[in-house]
Amino acid sequence: QEEALAYELAAKFYLARGMEEFAQLYMLKAHYSYICWGAKAKVKDLEQKYPQFFTKRSAIPPKTTTTTSSTDSKTSAEFDLTSVIKASQTLSGEIMLETLLGKMMKLVIENAGAQTGYLILEKNGQWVIEASGTIASDEVQILHSVPIETVSGSSDTPMVANAIVNYVVRTQESVVLNDATHEGNFTRAPYILRQQPKSVLCAPLINQGKLIGILYLENNLTTGAFTPDRLEVLNVLSSQAAISIENAKLYAEVRESEAKLMQFLEALPVGVSVHDATGRVSYANPTSDRLMGKGVISEATPEQLSQVYQVYIEGTEQLYPTEQLPTLRALKGESVTVEDIEVHQEGKIVPLEVRSIPVCDDQGNIIYAINAFQDITERKQAQKVLADYNRTLEQQVQERTLELKKEIVERKRAEEAANVANHAKSTFLANMSHELRSPLNAILGFSQLMSRTPTLTPEDKENLRIIARSGEHLLTLINQVLDLSKIEAGRITLNATSFDLYQLLDDLEDMFQLKADNKQLQLLFELAPNVPRYMQTDEVKLR
The missing domain is CATH 3.30.450.20 (PAS domain)
Incomplete structure (x- = not known):
């Protein structure tokens, strides 16, 4: 009961949206279900409300190009509705594409009156034969995408009439040839001329306005093999086949996607x-x-x-x-x-x-x-090593900081001691300078007084000059010692002047001659010829 009602509602749904092919399919299923249920009143009601679905149809939608012959053929008034619905249900219940193609070819060949049949699908922009079957064999060959141009066996003739297939692809109209070699638009087609088929049917499989595939059927025994009743059966089967093929393709795509996903996850x-x-x-x-x-x-x-x-x-x-x-x-x-x-x-x-x-x-x-x-074993180990290293580094930094603090303290103490020593040195030098200047000034003063004595011999005068020069030199040395503090502070300056180098050397000779004489030594001064007489420097510091 629920199944019959569901089919009827589905038929009404598709009919309201102008999809009459699907509406007819589900209405036929509802009609059959009500018959099985015994609801005769409901069966009659459907037949009265939707007579277009329960009368013979002479063509396969959306359009059909049919060539009839004068061959006399007897058709039944009604086709076997029960058989058609069962066949349709067989197709609707199959989602494995290869199995679906096999069942579909069997049902189509048996119900359409064909000797041979081919199912053609689009793959990568090319129309290819996916399945073929004959009335003489129960087995259906799954051909796995054979191009429609492929020749059959040892002959040089394709398996199907390409001109007819291409016409159906282009127009999405069915072609029914009751006498293919004598009537219709394809009598001069190479395939027709060579193979001499009698009856040909080529029908599009359309789902929601999209061309899903093509059925190509032949009967080479009789003309007019594809009668209106058989076309009606084929119409119903084609509608369900288009839906089932699309569903099977989607299912195959889903399975392929799942398989790829599983491969990715496994890897x-x-x-x-x-x-x-x-x-x-x-x-x-x-x-x-x-x-x-x-x-x-x-x-x-x-x-x-x-x-x-x-x-x-x-x-x-x-x-x-x-x-x-x-x-x-x-x-x-x-x-x-x-x-x-x-x-x-x-x-x-x-x-x-x-x-x-x-x-x-x-x-x-x-x-x-x-x-x-x-x-994350390696990461944890690396984190442990890093933590240990950080602890070690922190400990080393602390130790180094303590050492630096000690060094700073010791350096401060050393600086303080040095300052004390410098102060003591400065005091000492100042005292020493005072102690040395006093007698030295007396010596220089007396030498000046003695040099004024008129009775001095030339030798005495020379000796007094030596005493005066030596005293002045010693006084200069004392001043230079006092300049040590300036040198240490970086404040010493040079007073460069031009002076007589030869005179400086003569003074040095006079100073050292007395010491040499006291020790009974012979003092010799030799002046190189390339030594200049005048120089530019600080004479005091040079002395």
Whole structure:
């Protein structure tokens, strides 16, 4: 009862949207279901309300180009509705493409009155033959995308009439040739001339206005093989075939995508697990199995996850709290990352980084939690090494800081001692200068007085000059000693003047001659000829 009502509602739905092919298909299914139910009044009601769906149709939509012959053929008033609906249901229940193609070719050839049949689909922009069958064999050949131009066997003739197929592709109109070699627009086509087929049917399979495929049928025994009744049957089957092929293709694409996704997940070096809304594990990739030490245990409840998989808080023997597990937090809407999880395997502890995110349906309800986790043993070891190094470095810095503090204290003490010594030195030099200047000034004074004596011999005068020069030189030395403090402070300056170098050397000779005479030594001064007489420098400091 529910099935009949569902078919009727589906038919009304498609009819309201102008999709009469689908509406007819589901209305026929509803009609058959009401017959099986015994609802005769409902059957009659459908036939009265929708007579267009229960009368013979002479063509396959959307348009049909038909060439008739004078061959007399007898057709039945009504086709076997029950058989057609069963055949349609057979197609609608199949989602595996190859199986669908096999069943479809059998049903089409049996119900359309064809000897041979081909199913042509589009692949990568090219129309190719995917399946073929004959009335003489129960087996359908799945040809796996043979181009329609491919020749058949040892002959040089294609398997189908390309001109007719291309016409149907271009116009999306059906072509029915009751006598292909004598009537119609394709009598001069190379295929028709060579193969001499009698009856040809080429029909588009259309779903929601899109060309899905093409049925190509031939009967080489009789003309007018494709009668209106058989065309009506083929019309119903074609509508369902277009839907089923599209669904099977989509299913194949989904399976291919799933297979690729599984390959990616299987190859990932990161563990991936999926938990349903109750927290139970529904999928885990091989890396996950290896990291967790075991595979999917679907019967484990959320409260048992930590115990079953031996999940502990890092560095402890405490099981990870259930409410803090990343999976359960994700199922509450959080996107979470943790690094404080350890899995205890036999003789081995594996630290993990776990990232968990919720997955929602179209209504925003959380239906899954996905975990991605990886072994971070090396990271933890590196962090430990870094922490140890930081502690060592910090200790070394502290020790070095103490050493620097000690050095600063010692340097300060040394500076203070040096300042004391410098002060003492300055005091000493000042005192020494005073003590030396007093007798030296007396000597210089007396030498000046003695030089004024008129009775002095030339030798005495020379000796007095030597005494005066030596005294003045000694006084200069005393001044230079006092300049040491200026030198240490970096404040000493040079007073460069031009002076007589030869005179300086003569004075030095006079000074050292007395010492040489006292020690009975012979003093010789030799002046190189290239020594200049005058120089530009500080004469006082040079002396």
